[in-house]
Amino acid sequence: MMCFINWHVIQPVILTDMKTFLTFVKKEFYHIFRDRWTMIILLILPIMLMLLFGFMMSTEVKNVRFAIYDPSRDVATHAIADKMKLNEYFIFTGYLDSPEQIDEIFRKGEASLVMVFNNRFYDNMVHTGDAQIQLIADGSDPNTASTFTLYASNIVASYQQDLMGDMKIPYNIQPELKLLYNPTLKGTYSFVPGVMGMILMLVCAMMTSVSIAREKEFGTMEVLLVSPMKPIQIILSKVVPYFFLSVINLTTMLLLSVYVLDVPVTGSLSLLISISLIFILVSLALGLLISSMVDKQMIALLISGMVLMLPVTMLSGMMFPIENMPWILQIIANIIPATWYIIAVKKIMIQGLDFFSVFNEFLILSTMAVVMIGVSIQRFKYRLE
Amino acid sequence: MVSLEVERGEIFGIIGPDGAGKTTLFRILTTLILADNGTVEIEGKDVVKEYKEIRKEIGYMPGRFSLYQDLTVEENLNIFAKVFNTSIEENYSLIEDIYKQIEPFKNRRAGQLSGGMKQKLALSCALIHKPTVLFLDEPTTGVDPVSRKELWEMLKRLKEQNITILVSTPFMDEASMCDRIALMEHGRFLQVDTPEHITGQFSHDLWAIRSDNMSVLLSDLRAMRSVRTCFAFGESHHVTFRNNVSDIVNLEKLLKSKGHSSVLIEQTKASVEDCFMDLTYKF
Numbered sequence: 001m002m003c004f005i006n007w008h009v010i011q012p013v014i015l016t017d018m019k020t021f022l023t024f025v026k027k028e029f030y031h032i033f034r035d036r037w038t039m040i041i042l043l044i045l046p047i048m049l050m051l052l053f054g055f056m057m058s059t060e061v062k063n064v065r066f067a068i069y070d071p072s073r074d075v076a077t078h079a080i081a082d083k084m085k086l087n088e089y090f091i092f093t094g095y096l097d098s099p100e101q102i103d104e105i106f107r108k109g110e111a112s113l114v115m116v117f118n119n120r121f122y123d124n125m126v127h128t129g130d131a132q133i134q135l136i137a138d139g140s141d142p143n144t145a146s147t148f149t150l151y152a153s154n155i156v157a158s159y160q161q162d163l164m165g166d167m168k169i170p171y172n173i174q175p176e177l178k179l180l181y182n183p184t185l186k187g188t189y190s191f192v193p194g195v196m197g198m199i200l201m202l203v204c205a206m207m208t209s210v211s212i213a214r215e216k217e218f219g220t221m222e223v224l225l226v227s228p229m230k231p232i233q234i235i236l237s238k239v240v241p242y243f244f245l246s247v248i249n250l251t252t253m254l255l256l257s258v259y260v261l262d263v264p265v266t267g268s269l270s271l272l273i274s275i276s277l278i279f280i281l282v283s284l285a286l287g288l289l290i291s292s293m294v295d296k297q298m299i300a301l302l303i304s305g306m307v308l309m310l311p312v313t314m315l316s317g318m319m320f321p322i323e324n325m326p327w328i329l330q331i332i333a334n335i336i337p338a339t340w341y342i343i344a345v346k347k348i349m350i351q352g353l354d355f356f357s358v359f360n361e362f363l364i365l366s367t368m369a370v371v372m373i374g375v376s377i378q379r380f381k382y383r384l385e
Numbered sequence: 386m387v388s389l390e391v392e393r394g395e396i397f398g399i400i401g402p403d404g405a406g407k408t409t410l411f412r413i414l415t416t417l418i419l420a421d422n423g424t425v426e427i428e429g430k431d432v433v434k435e436y437k438e439i440r441k442e443i444g445y446m447p448g449r450f451s452l453y454q455d456l457t458v459e460e461n462l463n464i465f466a467k468v469f470n471t472s473i474e475e476n477y478s479l480i481e482d483i484y485k486q487i488e489p490f491k492n493r494r495a496g497q498l499s500g501g502m503k504q505k506l507a508l509s510c511a512l513i514h515k516p517t518v519l520f521l522d523e524p525t526t527g528v529d530p531v532s533r534k535e536l537w538e539m540l541k542r543l544k545e546q547n548i549t550i551l552v553s554t555p556f557m558d559e560a561s562m563c564d565r566i567a568l569m570e571h572g573r574f575l576q577v578d579t580p581e582h583i584t585g586q587f588s589h590d591l592w593a594i595r596s597d598n599m600s601v602l603l604s605d606l607r608a609m610r611s612v613r614t615c616f617a618f619g620e621s622h623h624v625t626f627r628n629n630v631s632d633i634v635n636l637e638k639l640l641k642s643k644g645h646s647s648v649l650i651e652q653t654k655a656s657v658e659d660c661f662m663d664l665t666y667k668f
Contacts, residue, residue: 016470019467019470020467020468020470023463023464023467024464024467027453027456027460027464030455030456030460031453031455031456034455035455218449218451218452218453218454219447219448219449219451220451220452220453222412222417222445222447222451223445223446223447223451223465223468223510223511224468225417225440226415226416226417226440226443226445227440227441227468227469228437228440228441228468228469228470229468382436383416383417383418383419383436384412384417384418
């Protein structure tokens, strides 16, 4: 069937609609720029969170204080001790005189790692091949302890490797751990995608839902409803400004990530940007959904702040691995859009994978965007409750 | 249970205390909420089926002067003009009277305006698209007496432009400003008529009584068998008597014997408020 549209009739309608729409976008920007706290939340908070998570909450282990109990004091033990002392992650506190001091130094909290050599270390190593080092670690923080004992044993292993170079020792097979993508175990690497997901969610969902709830609270929504404005115009005029601001946030976060936190974009930048834009749309739609349920700014803030942020930080794999969660939480984790976004950003930004590796995440996020925008437009009430 | 018909170009007042259902009624009339049952037509259009058409031609000013507090006077007016696909210039003549009073403050934010100025701005916003019917929900609440008076004068001028005006108010003394009024309580209309007819139908002689101790006087009067109703009314108590012909001289003596001094009793004309109190009084 052919359908003829009389452009001369439609054009003025579209033009006046466009004018109304632009006035409303402008109005929304006035609201944002004139409220100090909105500005702070929108533009300063993302930078603060990024730096806070990047620098302070890193899982990276630094400045581990260690002591050595060394009854041998020979060439080999000195060489290993020197390698440890030179390492940037460790700080040497001193030699212990007796095994009893080991317990004492842990109790005082003066060191979290003690390296114990056995008697006649070098002799044993050369003659019987039975030289032993014991690493005793303060296990009160198991994650940190396992990380720095791994560092220490790597240092010992590297000494062994040095020896193999000039001495002909019989084949010595050892398992070797190698960490890909993040060889130095830098904490920021794993946090950047998580923080990006969190901030975009916060800005989009919280700000849109609060700004619509404000119109309801001040009664201006009542006046807008009793007008020729279409619901879709009202919704879009709310979404567009926050979309722009989210793009600005995305840019600052990527710049911070690359130039301040030293986390480069390994994969395609355009791929990273496109998945971020889809995620922004999903978050905006979530904000619209929340606002269709509440009438008060405070409740919109609570829902987007608590009900949304908690699962995003706790269940999206940003802090705890999803694989270790009970199955019910795994299901919830898979419903959270941020989970898929964080996975995709990790793949693109850190592992440098191509489009086909993140195809799944693209598909899931796009579907979520379409469904949620559809539902929130459907749910937009053209009457008061 | 309300039923009314409003003529074109009429100022129709819906008068009742807080909680009477005025705002709910206004929201039903302005297509904002659906009535449980019954029908409403605005300009011949059904509020449920043809709500889109109705929304294009009515003007609505909610009870809280719904303005954008962080936008200036001019920005607010401009936005509401754009909402109705018009401009300030196009219908300026209609709002000129009202708007020119707040124009000196056009760069001030709406949140910093006084109640009276907010009211004028909200009214300008509701009028900017030249509506055929104007709904004003409690436009005089929270506004100083001078601005209240000014508003009624403005409404009189708008009426001359053939705009139908529905206005709600909790202030009974504003009833006389309307062409017709409906007295409302508990979601029901008690009476719909012109203010003159309503006060004319008051069927008892009404007496205004005062003395030097008004609170004791109120309880003394209410304790009397011959007294039918007695309400505190500002400077005096308004009283009706059971047998309608009452011995006023005896009453004065009686009150003096109870210790009241400077007793003043005079007959008075019933106001809308007297009628409302009489209609709602439970015998």
